[in-house]
Amino acid sequence: VVCWSALISGYTQNGQGEQALYCFECMLREGILPNAVTYTCVLKACALAGALDKGKHIHFEIINQGLLYNNVELGNALVDMYAKCGALANARNVLEKLSARNVITWNALISGYLQANECELALRCFECMQQEGVLPDAVTYISILRASAAFGALHKGIEIHKEVIQQGLLQDNVMIGTALVDMYAKCGVLSMAHDVIEQLPSRNVVTWSALIAGYADTLQGDEALNCFERMLYEGIFPN
RNA sequence: AGCUCAACCGG
Numbered sequence: 001v002v003c004w005s006a007l008i009s010g011y012t013q014n015g016q017g018e019q020a021l022y023c024f025e026c027m028l029r030e031g032i033l034p035n036a037v038t039y040t041c042v043l044k045a046c047a048l049a050g051a052l053d054k055g056k057h058i059h060f061e062i063i064n065q066g067l068l069y070n071n072v073e074l075g076n077a078l079v080d081m082y083a084k085c086g087a088l089a090n091a092r093n094v095l096e097k098l099s100a101r102n103v104i105t106w107n108a109l110i111s112g113y114l115q116a117n118e119c120e121l122a123l124r125c126f127e128c129m130q131q132e133g134v135l136p137d138a139v140t141y142i143s144i145l146r147a148s149a150a151f152g153a154l155h156k157g158i159e160i161h162k163e164v165i166q167q168g169l170l171q172d173n174v175m176i177g178t179a180l181v182d183m184y185a186k187c188g189v190l191s192m193a194h195d196v197i198e199q200l201p202s203r204n205v206v207t208w209s210a211l212i213a214g215y216a217d218t219l220q221g222d223e224a225l226n227c228f229e230r231m232l233y234e235g236i237f238p239n
Numbered sequence: 240a241g242c243u244c245a246a247c248c249g250g
Binding site for chain 2: 079
């Protein structure tokens with residue numbers, strides 16, 4: 001069962017959901033019984049493949065076998081599977097019933113809401129999780145910045161900006177810096193977007209692209225081109 | 240052997 005789980009996991013880590021599910025079928029056909037780790041990988045495969053019905057069936061098996069109790073990783077994979085398949089009511093339901101959940105559980109649900117463009121619900125989850133004493137991490141902030149941008153909630157974005165600085169998260173995470181630049185750009189506050197990118201300890205092609213796109217969207221082609229030149233000057237290659 | 244995360248374009 002460990003070998004099969006490792007193989008299934010390998011496929012999911014490369015985004016090959018269908019292949020992973022195929023392996024799972026082979027494993028069952030050989031009479032090998034899956035355990036909690038196997039199911040965690042298979043749920044991720046369902047999420048990748050958008051295989052909601054398959055995922056529901058796995059959910060049923062997990063409940064039947066009593067594997068869910070206090071297994072955070074398995075619960076998280078279940079919430080993520082429903083979220084990625086767009087079954088947000090199921091995702092929230094599972095989250096609420098889990099005996100153990102953590103920041104990753106909430107992050108999975110928040111991402112699901114974002115993917116469905118339910119920015120307001122995503123923002124509400126952010127409040128809920130904190131009310132129950134779960135502290136946001138870098139992934140949470142990145143999602144909430146995206147929600148703020150999509151919802152045009154500049155004030156929320158500024159609030160997150162302050163929090164991120166307080167926690168020193170800008171030092172070691174390019175993606176948060178990029179999400180901040182993108183949030184300001186999408187809210188049309190290009191001066192702030194520019195300020196942020198100047199102060200980042202590190203930035204990459206995605207960070208610059210967010211700023212360039214922001215200038216392009218606001219019809220500031222000259223500024224967009226300036227940024228492009230600066231990016232090249234820094235030795236960052238365009239993609 | 241296991242869970243969540245950033246830009247642009249097209250569909």
